[in-house]
Amino acid sequence: MEGLLRQHEWRIIDQSAVGLHFQALQSFGTDDTLCASVGAGKAPATARTWVHHNTVVLGIQDTRLPFLQEGIQFLTSQGYQPIVRNSGGLAVVLDEGVLNISLIFPEVEKGIDINRGYDVMWQLIQQMFADFSQPIEAREIVGSYCPGSYDLSIGGKKFAGISQRRLKRGVAVQIYLCVTGSGSKRAELVSGFYELAKKEMETKFVYPEVIPAVMASLSELFGVEMTISDVMLRLLKQLKTNSDYLYAGQLNEFELSLFPGYYQRVVDRNEKIAEMVNLKG
Structure with a gap:
């Protein structure tokens, strides 16, 4: 586990302050691009940070809900943009907090088994908040x-997935x-979506x-009132501790050439959702 977090080089791509014009669909296209690039040895291990304005990210299973259109219309009426992601899981809420x-x-060579991938993230989050006494459970x-x-939780309350x-x-x-805001209010939104869908x-x-x-x-x-910036500093500190060289970067030329194709795949997957949103209007 330590071996994964410990890298000779960590590149950080910080998109946490890009603002409203940065759409979640671009994020999923970017992660696929980075997977292909890092996997091909064209870039070092990379950490990417991102924040999106009111978006509900649905899983593939969510798109099979019997009354999906009603659920979609509810989310848009609440001011949220629904999209479908390409990794596993179910509906989650993204906002500026x-x-x-x-x-x-x-x-x-031997591959990274699923649990090892989860464990390295759990380990990173524990290190980032080690100055607080509450244990973080998975x-x-x-x-x-x-x-x-x-699910990462403190005292039986989940704050991360x-x-x-x-x-x-x-x-x-x-x-x-x-990081900030009300966890239960976000949960109420998702609960309302499932009730209708x-x-x-x-x-x-x-x-x-x-x-x-x-x-x-x-x-x-x-x-404690935490901000996205506070948590970013904690992350950077840990990546620095776990590397010989930490640097801020953007997509390289190889990645820029890959991105349009991966982004288009995400857009294509979301056509059905887009049609449902448009039907509402």
């Missing part, structure tokens, strides 16, 4: 949105961290029954 971190590694928090065995994306010998481990219909896939009380932000849990 949520910091996303992607760690992109090359698949080494276990499924029942009643949270997008529940999984690596981790997913993975594997492509072209590259591995992206992605986390959303609820599923109703009482029996489905093969089990969708979560969201309980807002089990979700919180780091500011709420630590009792």
Whole structure:
């Protein structure tokens, strides 16, 4: 586990302050591009940080909900843009109080097994907040949105979820961290989406029954007003500790040539959702 976080070189691509014009679809296209590039040895291990304005990221399973269109219309009526991601999991909320971190590694000879990818992110988050006494646990928090065995929580309240994306010998481990704002309010939004998109219909896939009380932000849990910038500084400090060389970068020429293709794939996958949003109008 230490071997993965410890890299000779860490490149950081910080897109946490790009603003409203940076769409979540671009983010998923960027991570796929970085997977292909790092996997091909065209770039070092890379950490990318990103923040998006009111977006609900749906998983592939969410697109199979029986009354999906009603759920989509609810989200747009609340001022949120729904999109579908290409990594696993279910609906999550992104807004200006949520910091996303992607760690992109090359698949080494023996490969990086799924749990090892999750563990390295858990380890990083523990190190980032080691000055607080509360232990950060990794276990499924029942009643949270997008529940999984690596939900990160403090005192039984979830503040982060981790997913993975594997492509072209590259591995992206992605986390959303609820830094500020109300975790339960975000959960209420997702709960409302499922209530309308599923109703009482029996489905093969089990969708979560969201309980807002089990979700919180780091500011709420630590009792300290944290900002995205505060958490960015903590991240940079840990990446510096875990490398000989940390530098800020952007997409290189090879990556810029790959990006349009990967971005288009994400856009194509989202056509169905876009049609539903347009039908509303």
